[in-house]
Amino acid sequence: YGKINIAIDGPAGAGKSTIARRVAGLLSYVYVDTGAMYRAATWYFNQLGIEPEDEEKVLQTLPNLVIELIPGENGQRVRVNGQEATEEIRSLAVNAKVSRYAQIEGLRNRLVSLQRQMALRKGIVMDGRDIGTTVLPDAEVKIFMTASVEERARRRYKEMKEQNQITMEQLIADMSERDRLDQEREISPLRQAEDAVLLDTTNMTLEEVVESIVSMCRTFV
Numbered sequence: 001y002g003k004i005n006i007a008i009d010g011p012a013g014a015g016k017s018t019i020a021r022r023v024a025g026l027l028s029y030v031y032v033d034t035g036a037m038y039r040a041a042t043w044y045f046n047q048l049g050i051e052p053e054d055e056e057k058v059l060q061t062l063p064n065l066v067i068e069l070i071p072g073e074n075g076q077r078v079r080v081n082g083q084e085a086t087e088e089i090r091s092l093a094v095n096a097k098v099s100r101y102a103q104i105e106g107l108r109n110r111l112v113s114l115q116r117q118m119a120l121r122k123g124i125v126m127d128g129r130d131i132g133t134t135v136l137p138d139a140e141v142k143i144f145m146t147a148s149v150e151e152r153a154r155r156r157y158k159e160m161k162e163q164n165q166i167t168m169e170q171l172i173a174d175m176s177e178r179d180r181l182d183q184e185r186e187i188s189p190l191r192q193a194e195d196a197v198l199l200d201t202t203n204m205t206l207e208e209v210v211e212s213i214v215s216m217c218r219t220f221v
């Protein structure tokens with residue numbers, strides 16, 4: 001009975017993080033939210049006034065960036081260079097820019113290598129965009145999770161803190177733009193790995209999605 005690694009990829013708002021956290025809880029595995037790492041980097045560079053277009057400056061400053069993902073009672077906390085940034089990394093300002101920083105190869109290389117280190121001892125549920133294709137190509141279970149764009153926007157809206165600052169139409173537009181940038185980028189774009197199982201969750205409950213993933217894992221653990 002060895003531990004396995006589970007990779008969950010898909011577009012924004014598909015419910016990956018909620019599902020991944022639940023699956024990890026049920027299996028007593030560790031959940032790693034790689035989106036939080038790209039968001040933390042975005043928040044950091046944004047604070048320093050370094051734009052994603054200024055790749056040279058981003059790469060120069062990259063060695064100073066320290067991201068901590070701290071598991072806690074009320075979900076994971078995120079610290080950037082010792083500073084609490086859990087809420088800030090979910091802001092509209094970060095949403096608007098994260099996919100542009102995420103295109104930078106040197107930044108991706110750094111985060112991918114951290115992610116691989118975290119998964120070395122197995123027993124990891126990792127969610128993101130390139131986990132099955134690039135970060136953990138040997139993961140035993142790979143899921144590509146989708147849902148209709150309307151359903152994804154509805155799910156994202158419910159967990160947002162700034163609901164009064166954005167309409168559903170704007171949220172759909174923002175999410176579609178982020179998905180487009182993620183799918184069209186040159187370095188490890190968002191796409192389904194050949195050996196990933198496609199899970200369309202539009203008409204599934206949270207419990208049904210969790211159960212279907214856990215049952216795929218049961219053949220290994």
Ligand code: C5P
Pocket residue numbers: 012013034035036038039098099100102127128129130131178179182
């Ligand atoms: O998962 P989340 O929506 O928080 O991710 C935010 C953004 O971070 C994505 O839209 C994508 O641009 C980037 N990302 C990525 N690769 C990952 C995880 C996230 O490029 N593995």
